[in-house]
Amino acid sequence: MKRLLNLTLGVMTAIGGFVDIGNLVTSGITGARFGMSLAWALLLGTAGMTLYGEMAGRVTAVSRRPIFHVVRERLGVRTAMVNLVASLLLNVLTLAAEIGGVGLALALASSINYILWVPIIGFLVWFFIWKVPFAVIERVFGLLGLALMVFVVALFHLHTHWHALASGIVNPVVPSGEGHPTWWFYAISLIGAALVPYQVFFFSSGGIEEKWSVEHLGEMRANALIGFPLGGLLSLAIMAAAVPVLQPRSIGVNHLGEVGLPVIAALGKVGLIIMLLGFFAATFAAAVESAMSSGYITAQYLGWSWGKQVRPSQAPRFHVVCLITVLLGTAFMLTTVDPVKVTLVSVVLGAAAIPLTFFPILVVANDRRLMGKHANGRIVNALGFAFFVVIVAVSVATLPLLFITKAGQ
Amino acid sequence: MTADTSGWGIPVGYANEFLLDREILDKDDTPVGKVDDLDFEILPDGSPVLSAILCGPTALGPRLGGRLGTWWVSIARRLRPNDDPTPVHVGIDDVDHVDRETLRLRITGSNAGTLRLQRWVDAKIVKRIPGGE
Amino acid sequence: MRLVEVIGCAVVDAGGQSLGEVHDVRLVADGPRDANGRSRYRLDALVVGAGGMAHKLGYSHDAVSGPWPLASIFRRTIRRSLVVPWSEVEAFDRPTIRIGVRKADLTSLADADDRRDDT
Numbered sequence: 049m050k051r052l053l054n055l056t057l058g059v060m061t062a063i064g065g066f067v068d069i070g071n072l073v074t075s076g077i078t079g080a081r082f083g084m085s086l087a088w089a090l091l092l093g094t095a096g097m098t099l100y101g102e103m104a105g106r107v108t109a110v111s112r113r114p115i116f117h118v119v120r121e122r123l124g125v126r127t128a129m130v131n132l133v134a135s136l137l138l139n140v141l142t143l144a145a146e147i148g149g150v151g152l153a154l155a156l157a158s159s160i161n162y163i164l165w166v167p168i169i170g171f172l173v174w175f176f177i178w179k180v181p182f183a184v185i186e187r188v189f190g191l192l193g194l195a196l197m198v199f200v201v202a203l204f205h206l207h208t209h210w211h212a213l214a215s216g217i218v219n220p221v222v223p224s225g226e227g228h229p230t231w232w233f234y235a236i237s238l239i240g241a242a243l244v245p246y247q248v249f250f251f252s253s254g255g256i257e258e259k260w261s262v263e264h265l266g267e268m269r270a271n272a273l274i275g276f277p278l279g280g281l282l283s284l285a286i287m288a289a290a291v292p293v294l295q296p297r298s299i300g301v302n303h304l305g306e307v308g309l310p311v312i313a314a315l316g317k318v319g320l321i322i323m324l325l326g327f328f329a330a331t332f333a334a335a336v337e338s339a340m341s342s343g344y345i346t347a348q349y350l351g352w353s354w355g356k357q358v359r360p361s362q363a364p365r366f367h368v369v370c371l372i373t374v375l376l377g378t379a380f381m382l383t384t385v386d387p388v389k390v391t392l393v394s395v396v397l398g399a400a401a402i403p404l405t406f407f408p409i410l411v412v413a414n415d416r417r418l419m420g421k422h423a424n425g426r427i428v429n430a431l432g433f434a435f436f437v438v439i440v441a442v443s444v445a446t447l448p449l450l451f452i453t454k455a456g457q
Numbered sequence: 458m459t460a461d462t463s464g465w466g467i468p469v470g471y472a473n474e475f476l477l478d479r480e481i482l483d484k485d486d487t488p489v490g491k492v493d494d495l496d497f498e499i500l501p502d503g504s505p506v507l508s509a510i511l512c513g514p515t516a517l518g519p520r521l522g523g524r525l526g527t528w529w530v531s532i533a534r535r536l537r538p539n540d541d542p543t544p545v546h547v548g549i550d551d552v553d554h555v556d557r558e559t560l561r562l563r564i565t566g567s568n569a570g571t572l573r574l575q576r577w578v579d580a581k582i583v584k585r586i587p588g589g590e
Numbered sequence: 591m592r593l594v595e596v597i598g599c600a601v602v603d604a605g606g607q608s609l610g611e612v613h614d615v616r617l618v619a620d621g622p623r624d625a626n627g628r629s630r631y632r633l634d635a636l637v638v639g640a641g642g643m644a645h646k647l648g649y650s651h652d653a654v655s656g657p658w659p660l661a662s663i664f665r666r667t668i669r670r671s672l673v674v675p676w677s678e679v680e681a682f683d684r685p686t687i688r689i690g691v692r693k694a695d696l697t698s699l700a701d702a703d704d705r706r707d708d709t
Contacts, residue, residue, distance in 0.1 A: 113480075113558060120491070121478045121558075122647050125520050179588055351480055351491035351512075352575065362487075364583035365575060408647075410657065417557065417653040429657035463619030464628030469704050471637065472593060473614045473646045495593040497633055504676065505591055506621040507631040519594045550625040 055270050061186055062275025063282060064193025066097075068334035069149035069304075070142075070241035070395040071283040072327065073388055076307030077456075078234050079290025080299060082223055084216025087284060089235035091217075093242030094280025096435045100243075100406050101251055102272040103413045103424070103432065108252040109260040109268055110422045115252040115409060116348035122408045131404045132349050135245050136342050136373075138401060141394040142246055143338045143377035147173065148387025149331035152304040157324045163384060170378030173335045177343075177370045182257050182356045189333035195326030199285045202314035206292045213288055233449045233456050236442055237392055240399030242280065243439070246341035248405055253344040257355050265422070289314075302388060339377070343370040392456055400446035403439050410436060467555060475557045481512060482561050484553065489566035493517040496546065509546045510560065516544035537577075601638045601674060601687045609672055609693055613642030616673065616702075633676055636687070637699055641671035651705050671699035 078086045104115050111118075120128040150169045151162035176185055222231045251272075260268060289310035294301065301307055304327070311319040343366040347354035354366040381387070410432050413424045424432065467475055472495060481490045493516035497505035514533030518526045534542055547562065554561040566572045583589040593615065601609045614637040621630035637645065644664035648654040650671070655661050674689055674696060681688040699705070 117480060124646055351488055353488045360583050360589050361579050364579040368578055368582055411647050414656040415648050415654045424656060433657040433659055465619045468619045471614045471616055497591045499591060505633040
């Protein structure tokens, strides 16, 4: 009975933890602009993250080491360094976007300009990494993030044309008035919002913090195979809710508040409060996780001690890297750059960089000396390879589309 | 398969496959670095035998190679100008166990000499922040 | 002698033909006993030529056999890796290593008998 409770808690945490500013913004924007015609991209990204998340989790639990060690061991110091630097830069960008998201949520709740919240949030993010136990961060914020289910509730209270929604998902058509390159750009942004590099590294390192082993495979699988897809469905609900409210009026999403209009329209003030709680929890947790992810991968590349399982003075370099990441992200947001733009660029660049992370995972998951009977089976390999080809194609298309569409204009 | 009398558990292997880039753990399971390079002693009959594991930025720099490698080494030297520029040597006698994922030592990290940066960061930064003990 | 001084060196055979660069070394624990009674690892052979990435990934060993398209491509490059016994090294002037045998007399990494899966 206790195991079932623990399992359920883990799954619910994974659902709430899956959604961050990237999912909120991309789902809201695409729902408003393209209806459900990009739902396929969201589902594709979610499927990929589920597949590779389970693979990364399995490698972590069986080898009892975080996956970034594998990156250096299998790709060599130079290629792994490219991966490290790219991921570190991306993490700063992601962290900045998440801090912006937290700031916007607090601004909506308090009418105090988001910029004034930024330094406070930066400090809080660092403080949580420094002092708050790992399990508390995971559980509390993961569960609070479930408040975003208010979007699902809103869907049932709005004039949702379920039939049109379904046909939009199954028969994607580029809406008239929108260019194809822009449509594809946003498709990539949805895929990237589901496949953020920091999430894979955090899932794996977090597993080691929680001392995963072969006994935890079931629990890990529940998190990845149930939690992530449900998180994807939650993002889908956010996209769908935008359709009846924003699309008919051609309301674009340029501000996080606009993502929330459907909830306000359907459920009024109560809905708004619950939604803001969800926004806050999802983005704050993601901010903490992306900063910690930088500490994790740097320490794992160079062989430093890391993690919250030991006292700060036993992993000082890990904490310093987290601190520097938070400072850089906070400083970047203080330049008053637009949080929505930063979010879009970060998810798109993340999509471009993800093949370098997924490749060693796919290879190592096949190593029978390491994985024994837990090595990839034929189906997982077929899906894994097919998806890998897709993300390489996405990676190649990203930069040209980014420039052609001027980041989704 | 002939019996393994070497005492190592892995009697034959390729450096890239079981030794290089692996994590080094001390006898308390604390990470002390990565296997950045290997040092060989040439015996009188001309055969090179493994004599030490090399660890640290001055060992990693040359493996990175090119301009990046030179830059890596010079940054490390600048951070610790008073230290000996040669990398940390962990003699093969101090190695307890090798498997394909980690290398375990018989001694503690502080004795291996790999934790100088960690202690510097700890003293100068971490201990100055409240709660840093 | 550091390993980094060996890896990357260009190997030339007895006929003057270039065989590629060293990307790995084979270690055999049959050297003199150390202070703990174990045989020290002796550098037994150089691994030269294409296939360095495939080998580091693990594709030179039977244990990594999937996914099928990647294994297929990478195993092909492993075929082109040659194992050069250290005893055949005649001259070592960085960055070139001259050996005393011809390419045709060398075995491919793919045929080395320590690459089989005996688990």
